[in-house]
Amino acid sequence: MSDQDIAQNLTSIQQKIEQTCTSAGRDPKDVSLVAVSKTKPNEDILKAITAGQLHFGENRMKELEDKMASIKNADVVWHFIGNLQTNKIKYIADRVNWIHSVEKAKYLKEINKRAGQANRVINALIQVNISDEKQKGGCKPEDLASILESAQNYDFVKVKGLMGMATFVDDPEEVRSEFKLLKELFDSHQKYNEGSVQLEHLSMGMTNDMKVAIEEGSTMVRIGSAIFGERNYD
Template sequence: MSDQDIARNLKSIQQKIEKVATDAGRDPKEITLVAVSKTKPNEDILEAVTAGHLQFGENRMKELEDKMAEIELTDVVWHFIGNIQTNKIKYIADRVNWIHSVEKAKYLKEIEKRAGKANRVVNALIQVNISGEKQKGGCEPEDLANILESAQNYDHVIVRGLMGMATFVDDPEDVRSEFKLLKELFDSHQKYNEGSVNLEHLSMGMTNDMEVAIQEGATMVRIGSAIFGERNYD
């Protein structure tokens, strides 16, 4: 995709975020656009950086590892949003800024260990299964409290909020209840904010359901194809 297209798409998405947030009575500045660059070449990421965008999401650890090594720009903020492989956390912990897809306490423990060795702090989000689809990943809502309690005394990982992936549907209104569930869990678990748990972010909403997610409280939206175009493969 050309640099003009990427810049134009980014501007269009930002304008949409601003309108939806404003219409919902929210401050658009509360919402971070994570440009999902999985399978896209480094050139596309660099074009987005040239257009002023610095937040990028990847869903494969090896691809993220490679891109972080090749794109040596300290201002770029890297988000890992895919399935975690415990034995590969060590390869990204020295540079990744956010990990959205933590669904087990053992992953937090491993991130703490690896980030500690790199002498840095990683932001984590607990992924909750809000769709009921096993392939989407995430902890069950009833397990969230125990995971948060396990994370209160870390030095190198901070739990900053929750993440959820809604069912993929043609009509985004059909998944409003799933986003509502995540927001309700976010609100009801504020009592676990202590030490290294500080719930302030909700990562939910993608290209097809971003507007509903923002209306229901998203502070991070993960947008890929609307910025970089369709992918050749998942």
């Protein structure tokens, strides 16, 4: 994809974010765009950086590790959004900025350990299964409180909010209730804000359901194909 195509796609997405926020009575500055670059070459990421995009998301730990090593721009903010593997957290802890997919207390303990060894702080989001689909991952809503309580005294990981993946459907209105659930959990668990738990962000919404997610309170949208085109698979 050309430099111009990626730049135009980013502009289009930003305009949609602004329009949706304005219609919903929200400040567009409160919604961050995470460009999901999984399976895409470094060249496409560099084109997006040139166009002003700095937040990038990857869902494979080895791919993220390789891209962080290759792309030296210190302003880039890296988000890991895929399934966590405890024994591989150590490979990304020295550079990753956000981990969206924490579904167990033991993952937070390991992130804190590895971030401490790297002498840096990593932001984490607790993934909640809002679609009731096993393949989507995430903790059960009723387990969220205990995970947050376990994380209040860490030095090197900060729990900054929640993440959820809605059911993939043709009509995004069908999943509005799933986004509402995550926002309700976000609001009802503010009482656990203490120490290293400070719930500020909701990571929800992708290319097909971004508008509904923003209307329901998303502060981070994860957009891939609308920026980089259809994904390439191994």
